[in-house]
Amino acid sequence: MKQDFLKHQAQTSPHPLAMEISHAKGSYIYDKNNKAYLDFVAGVSACTLGHGHPKVVNAIKKQLDSYLHVMVYGEYIQEPAVELTKLLALHLPYPLEKTYLTNSGTEAIEGALKLAKRATGRSEIISANKAYHGNTMGSMSVMGFEERKQAFRPLLPNIKFITFNKELDLELITTKTACVILETIQGGAGFIEPKNNYLEKVRAQCDKVGALLILDEIQPGVGRTGKLFGFENYNCVPDILVSGKGLGGGMPIGAFTSSSKLMDLLQNTPKLGHITTFGGHPVIAASALATLQEVTESNLIANTLVKEELIRKHLVHPLIKEIRGKGLMLALIMPSSNIANQLILKAQDHGLILFWLLFEPKAVRITPPLTISNQEIISGCSIIINILDHI
Structure with missing residues (x-):
């Protein structure tokens, strides 16, 4: 599948993440090995209610x-x-x-x-x-x-x-x-x-x-x-x-x-x-x-600000120089683009989806579904802190 993906589907970057998707539900995306990835990106702010919302x-x-x-x-x-x-x-x-x-x-x-x-x-x-x-x-x-x-x-x-x-x-x-x-x-x-x-x-x-x-x-x-x-x-x-x-x-x-x-x-x-x-x-x-x-x-809109505070509370680390944005449109500003790249790529290995921004190479995107739970936020933040501890 990866060979066909690279051969027949036009690419926009030389190194796509190339994760082969099986299915997605709630705040998680699953690969063909049924490994779950907590989604902190929501299709780049597109999946407002997560994946497969019943309504x-x-x-x-x-x-x-x-x-x-x-x-x-x-x-x-x-x-x-x-x-x-x-x-x-x-x-x-x-x-x-x-x-x-x-x-x-x-x-x-x-x-x-x-x-x-x-x-x-x-x-x-x-x-x-x-x-x-x-x-x-x-x-x-x-x-x-x-x-x-x-x-x-x-x-x-x-x-x-x-x-x-x-x-x-x-x-x-x-x-x-x-x-x-x-x-x-x-x-x-x-x-x-x-x-x-x-x-x-x-x-x-x-x-x-x-x-x-x-x-x-x-x-x-x-x-x-x-x-x-x-x-x-x-x-x-x-x-x-x-x-x-x-x-x-x-x-x-x-x-x-x-x-x-x-x-x-x-x-x-x-x-x-x-x-x-x-x-x-x-x-x-x-x-x-x-x-x-x-x-x-629902109360999803008001809860974005509560969830923002939760993210800011749990993402305190010397390598996080700043957290920009509002609500669930947040960006971690790292000391360098190299550290941002390491965090994003290592996070995928650890079952967490992060992503880049277009023009700021030191930024790491956090734009999860509005439906993400507090416990899922804490879990994702814990993965980030653990990775940064080892960079």
Whole structure:
């Protein structure tokens, strides 16, 4: 299987972890030898309710018996998608009331950027250094990491970059700016939170010059930071909200949400302003609806902050220089990339799944399912401390 994996499935790195998966349940993934691995990554923040959550699985099975794909996005009334977008609107502040469903986060970013240009008639886009918003051409254009995109230039023109949390840079947001796009918490850069009311100040500058604010919640969204969406922690409501990953409950999804006034612009001048065949797929929407219902109707969101404190309490070690992030979106900052690599690779040997971040080589990702138990957290932290003791 490994030979076929390497020969026939395109790889994105020279050394994939290449663990052969048998099944997954709850907070654990199992290999073909039936060895259990405690999952501290959740498919990179995607498996909000862990693996095989019965409410998600049942919703998927029920929809399978009704219908799969029947028509391109937006033409037919399909209950799972309607109920999902309605529930999102119920839990979002005004005027975030209308959602366009896509197949992935990066597709949602593309739609959001197009909408901002359509709404403002402007072309300048401002993003942040070390930002990551996906890997399609538009999303890559607003990626703030030249090493990862230089081979694919030319990309979108008229993109400017500011430094996250640097207030002086906000002067670059002008009447030429169509939109500012930021991650609410910078992910690939090392889980960097906004400081000193930064997002409020960005919001104010956008309002002053008539630019739109896009917040990328693909990672922090759906309960991971102690609120349903991360921006709720920072007193800043975006014009366009982008979500994905954890919204799908383990299924591929993306979404961008805005006011009806803005979203309705995609209907005309030109018609079909943004189109997709499989966006809003009924099986995926059913999975997302079940996930969002469970997250909003349970105590999982509040418990992320309790679990954060538990992780911080049990991960105290001289080699852990800092723990960044909020809720169950955390990153251990190690003294060097070498130590980070050792920890991640040795953890897999010890039955614990950790992972890297995109642009911060000293960081180790801890983004477990929201459903992880306190005892599982303590067990995973114990493995980490034991490994660090022997490095």
